[in-house]
Amino acid sequence: MHDRPEYIRDTIVAPATPPGKGGVAVVRISGDDAESVGLKILGDMPKPRHASKRIFYDGASRPIDSGIVLYFPGTASYTGESVIELQGHGGPIITNMLLEAAIECGARRAAPGEFSQRAFLNGKLDLAQAEAIADLIDSGTAQAVRAAHRSLTGVFSLAVFTLIETVIQLRLHVEAAIDFPEEEIDFLSDQALLTKLKTCEVTFTDLLHKAAAGRILRDGLRFVIAGQPNVGKSSLLNYLSGQDAAIVTEVAGTTRDIIREQIDIEGLSVELVDTAGLRDNPDRIEAEGIRKAREVMQTADAILWVKDATAPETESLAEPFPPDLPVIVIRNKIDLCDNDAREPPTSNQSINLSAKTGTGMEALKSAITAFAGYEDNGEGAFTARRRHVVALQQAFDHFCIGRAALIDDRAGEILAEELRLAQSSLSHITGDFSSDDLLGRIFSEFCIGK
Numbered sequence: 001m002h003d004r005p006e007y008i009r010d011t012i013v014a015p016a017t018p019p020g021k022g023g024v025a026v027v028r029i030s031g032d033d034a035e036s037v038g039l040k041i042l043g044d045m046p047k048p049r050h051a052s053k054r055i056f057y058d059g060a061s062r063p064i065d066s067g068i069v070l071y072f073p074g075t076a077s078y079t080g081e082s083v084i085e086l087q088g089h090g091g092p093i094i095t096n097m098l099l100e101a102a103i104e105c106g107a108r109r110a111a112p113g114e115f116s117q118r119a120f121l122n123g124k125l126d127l128a129q130a131e132a133i134a135d136l137i138d139s140g141t142a143q144a145v146r147a148a149h150r151s152l153t154g155v156f157s158l159a160v161f162t163l164i165e166t167v168i169q170l171r172l173h174v175e176a177a178i179d180f181p182e183e184e185i186d187f188l189s190d191q192a193l194l195t196k197l198k199t200c201e202v203t204f205t206d207l208l209h210k211a212a213a214g215r216i217l218r219d220g221l222r223f224v225i226a227g228q229p230n231v232g233k234s235s236l237l238n239y240l241s242g243q244d245a246a247i248v249t250e251v252a253g254t255t256r257d258i259i260r261e262q263i264d265i266e267g268l269s270v271e272l273v274d275t276a277g278l279r280d281n282p283d284r285i286e287a288e289g290i291r292k293a294r295e296v297m298q299t300a301d302a303i304l305w306v307k308d309a310t311a312p313e314t315e316s317l318a319e320p321f322p323p324d325l326p327v328i329v330i331r332n333k334i335d336l337c338d339n340d341a342r343e344p345p346t347s348n349q350s351i352n353l354s355a356k357t358g359t360g361m362e363a364l365k366s367a368i369t370a371f372a373g374y375e376d377n378g379e380g381a382f383t384a385r386r387r388h389v390v391a392l393q394q395a396f397d398h399f400c401i402g403r404a405a406l407i408d409d410r411a412g413e414i415l416a417e418e419l420r421l422a423q424s425s426l427s428h429i430t431g432d433f434s435s436d437d438l439l440g441r442i443f444s445e446f447c448i449g450k
């Protein structure tokens with residue numbers, strides 16, 4: 001629970017529904033003066049937590065609209081302070097008039113994410129849960145929705161708290177041992193300590209793995225399709241996206257611009273980027289296309305490197321893609337090969353494919369989801385953010401440094417200190433220790449009214 005600084009005690013208002021026309025629009029008011037604002041708009045306050053029909057008045061007591069009111073007094077609300085929701089007719093002018101009325105009656109316009117920020121500051125949600133609200137709203141696939149909802153309900157936070165508890169248990173053990181220096185401590189013959197170290201390591205690696213997959217589920221992946229001209233890159237883009245997005249011709253050098261398509265592979269959001277074929281001695285326009293291709297490759301999570309399975313191996317291009325970038329090799333036009341030629345000549349890492357008949361597409365999709373560490377079993381998957389994965393990795397690094405110090409140098413004090421740092425990194429995920437800067441950055445990315 002965080003101390004509530006004075007500035008958040010004022011009463012805020014914002015539309016909770018998106019702008020535009022619709023059946024209903026919701027205006028939400030939250031804060032210590034919500035009731036007095038509500039009294040002026042409604043004339044009298046409805047029974048808490050009951051849907052009540054009311055006329056909505058402006059500051060000069062002129063009727064604006066009528067609709068349903070919900071009143072959540074005290075702390076039993078989304079924000080942890082008194083909340084009133086006005087459900088009026090869904091027209092932008094009506095919503096704006098209600099907003100102005102609330103401001104005339106003493107509320108102020110809410111900043112983006114301010115309702116959720118209050119929920120966090122009032123201890124209704126931890127930081128990872130609050131972030132999951134924005135992620136849920138922004139989800140690009142049905143699987144991402146389910147996973148973000150799990151994070152919102154605290155599945156990810158619980159895993160982090162469990163890990164923190166494991167670290168605390170280990171800390172207590174180590175600190176108790178070093179607090180009795182008169183006794184000769186041999187850490188390495190302390191079986192209970194070694195067991196706790198192992199448990200901690202397993203819990204760390206398991207959560208890191210799940211959080212990394214959760215980050216990919218939230219953010220998606222970018223695959224850049226690259227290769228020599230005419231190998232079928234654009235045909236592959238069109239096949240996977242189910243659209244005639246890129247021009248396909250038998251002329252080498254057809255694609256010059258970067259073409260992006262967003263697709264959903266078993267719930268994983270993937271951005272496919274088609275590029276100009278890479279070759280030496282291109283014309284001036286093509287050269288610009290190749291420059292753009294190389295540029296976009298720098299931003300890729302992985303490359304789909306397309307080859308023509310009917311052509312002899314001629315990988316003459318020096319450094320076709322950035323080093324260290326994962327590459328999935330595709331041998332396209334496999335439909336034109338006779339059976340013998342279907343065997344990959346060099347490695348068995350490549351996927352035989354036909355962008356014309358669709359042969360091999362399932363294998364390619366599996367390779368993409370496997371690359372993401374993504375399993376569509378649905379069970380237990382949750383979303384995570386890059387900052388969570390970074391914090392987890394930092395915490396794990398501290399753990400590893402501390403463990404090495406113990407095992408190599410019997411340095412229990414160093415392990416104790418590193419575990420303290422690990423615990424501190426982990427607590428940034430759920431926001432137990434977070435700077436105002438970080439909070440400001442996180443909540444300002446929310447939409448207005450959330």
Ligand SMILES: Nc1nc2c(ncn2[C@@H]2O[C@H](COP(=O)(O)OP(=O)(O)OP(=O)(O)O)[C@@H](O)[C@H]2O)c(=O)[nH]1
Nearest residue numbers: 229230231232233234235253254255277333355356
């Ligand atoms: N038979 C067969 N033809 C294919 C296949 N994939 C692509 N093609 C043909 O190969 C030619 C080149 O295809 P594109 O998709 O334009 O190739 P690209 O790699 O985008 O070429 P550039 O944009 O010029 O670099 C076209 O005539 C396609 O119809 C395939 O799997 N089988």
Ligand SMILES: [Mg+2]
Nearest residue numbers: 233234254255
């Ligand atoms: Mg092309």
